[in-house]
Structure formats: structure tokens, C-alpha cells
Amino acid sequence: MSLENFNEVKKILGEPSLEREGVAIYQMDCLEAMKRIPSDLINLTITSPPYNIGKEYEELAELDAYLDWCENWIKEIHRITTSNGTFWLNVGYLEVENEGLAVPIPYLLWNRTPFYMLQEVVWNYAAGVACKKRFSPRNEKLLWYVKDRKNYTFNLDDVRDPNVKYPNQKKNGKLKCNPLGKNPSDVWQIAKVTSGKNRASVERTPHPAQFPMELVERMLKSSSDKEDLILDPFMGSGSTAECALRNGRYVIGFELKSEYIGYAKQRIDQYLEDTDLSSRQESLAI
Template sequence: MYRTHDNDLGLLYVKNQDKYTFNLDEVRDPNVKYPNQKKNGKIKVNLKGKNPTDVWQFPKVTSGKNRASKERTPHPAQFPVAVVDRIIKSASKVNDIVLDPFMGSGTTAIVALGLQRQVIGFEIRADYCEIVANRIDDFLRNQELTEAQLSLF
């Protein structure tokens, strides 16, 4: 990812063009204008949605006393969960390993764990490592509580 003021540029590189994961159905746009449009009596569009464009729009992770995003951490350049979610869903499968060589605020780790992926991450700044550790602890605690509540039914 390359970050500018309000835009990020993401590039997809693959080691082997004949063998890589891209889960198109996981990232289709469900907002189809004419979902029941037919051609020769058959539905013309994919019922799972249309192909995503190469421009993605997501709300920013904002800071500030009265306008801070719910997911906001003290990290100065935090990616939105929705961006990382889309990337991980499209480029990996359940139980795959997601590598984050620059963990920062830990968004990739949280999203990967939530999508049932394994995570390996690196971060050299101790203050960022603490943010990541706290986010993972909170995530795992919330996951345990949710599972406990669901087991009541």
C-alpha cells in the first residue's frame, strides 16, 4: 500500500500467475441496479453481485475528541478495518497464514483472526507492539464472550 493524503494505492503481486488465490465472490458489490434483468429468459447478472471496480471507497479512521472512529487507536496512520477485511477475504482462504511485516496498529491481525486466518506479524516499535497486543487481547476476550453467549442457546 502507498498512502497519500486521502488515497492509498494497493498493488497485487503474485509469485505464480497460474496458482494464487482471488476470491471474487467474497468482494462482489451487492448493489446491482437491475438484479432481475434477463436476457433470453435467463437472469443476466450474477446474483452475488457485480464485479468490484478498481476504486474502493471506505470511511477514514478519524480522530478527535468528538468525532473519533470507534476502531481508532493511538497509531497515527491506521488503516480502516473494512479495507483490510476486503483484501484478506479476496486474497486468502480460511486457515491460510496472513503475513503483516509492519503491524502498526494491528488491524491486519484483528481482521485475519476474525476471518479465521492465522497471523504472523512484525513491528519494531514497542509502543505499537503494545497497541497490537491490547487489540488482540480485546478481540480474543470479546470472541470468548460471544461464544459463551451463543452456547446458552
């Protein structure tokens, strides 16, 4: 069914700027594009929109206008999401004039949506700016939304943490811990994608705000099944697309900047080339 939905979206929106098997990325405004997509097609949306803090990929707006804009595209995501579908939203902090310097955007957005907010997850990372007059920030928020609070996809076994201190501990003869590992909890310690000559992450692209693959993979595996249709309306460097491809999902993405689509193309093509090479090497070894 998800393949049919994937093809239906492509038929409606036309030729993508970047297309590979199971991947279609469009250079389009996400709000206008989503208005053209029929209801109930997307199984999972994972995204991180501009934070309205003056980054190179965004235009600063008045706070109320920014929040209204977010509310509008989130409503479209809700409309096109399947009845058991899920929406993961990553947002950071911004300054609210005369109110606060580093106000978490989730505090301003969490209830401006028709979704049901199931849980806030804290993404804790090691690297970041160093502050002198306040504590150095080392976290962002992930808001986990579902369309139906009683019926949604959640695959805990696919994302269990195998790092268990006492994996064989028993009580009344039974293992206290699941053999697959423990629940990773609502605090995720996952490194940021770092830059710099000597400390750049292996997956680093020139994009200034890149999603770590490990972060995307935990959201994707826990909240979707193989061959589901994934959406990222702010595709950026293509982390969601590559992760979906690696894990047997279809993916639709929107991105305004052609250079960012170029970054996505490079990493997706590199993954496909590496996969093809590995497959040929395995066949020779048989």
C-alpha cells in the first residue's frame, strides 16, 4: 500500500528534483506541496524545521508569524497522516523578547496542533557552545505526536538499548531484563554531527544543521514498519531520506535550497554505490 501511496504522491507532484528507487525529493515549499497531497497517505513524518534564530537557511519572522506558520504546516501533516501514523518534531530554542533568552520552542508549539502529544523526548548531545553567564546548552527537544492515542505504531524491540549493566540478572528464576535490551528511556544521548578539521563527524555534509543518522534511525524504526511511507518536509541534507532508504522505507521530502538537495544526492548516491560494491564483493566470495 505504501508503494501505491508513494507513486500517487509522485503522480500528483510531478518529477522530483532528486529521485532514486524509493526516494523522491522536491524543490518545493512544503506547505504548498502538502496541500496537494490527499489525506491519509503518510505513515510517519520526521522533521526539524528552521528555528527562527537567523540561520543561513531561514528568514527571520515575528514570533507570532513564525508560530502561525508552524501551526499551518503541522495541520497539513496531520491531514495527510494515516490513522495510526506518527509525527516526530525536533526543535531547539529561541529568544522571546523581554520574556526569555533560550525559550524551548516546544513550550510555544506543543498544543498548537491537532495531533495528540504522546511524549517529550530530550536529545542530549556532548558538543555545543560554551557559555560564561549561563549553563552551556547540551539538549534539544523531540515532540512525539500521534494521530490516534490508542492506535499508533511503536516498535520498542527494534530500538532497545543492548547496553544493560546486568543483562543476566534474574528474579524468581526469570530474567529481569528483556534479552534484546532495555527501553532507551525518554533521554537520548546521541552525539551531534560535528564539524571542524580534526573533529568532523564521518557523516558530515556542508549543511549547517544536520540531523544525526542515529537520531533519525531511532525515531524511524520505533514509529514505522518496513515499506511504510516517510515524509520530511524540511529535508535539509537528506538524513531522513538516507535513513529511510537504509531501512526499507519509502520517503518523500521537500527542500527549498538546491544546494541542500545536492548534499542529499551525494550521500544517497554514495550509500547506493557502497551497497552495490558490498553486494558484488559478497557474490564473489561465495
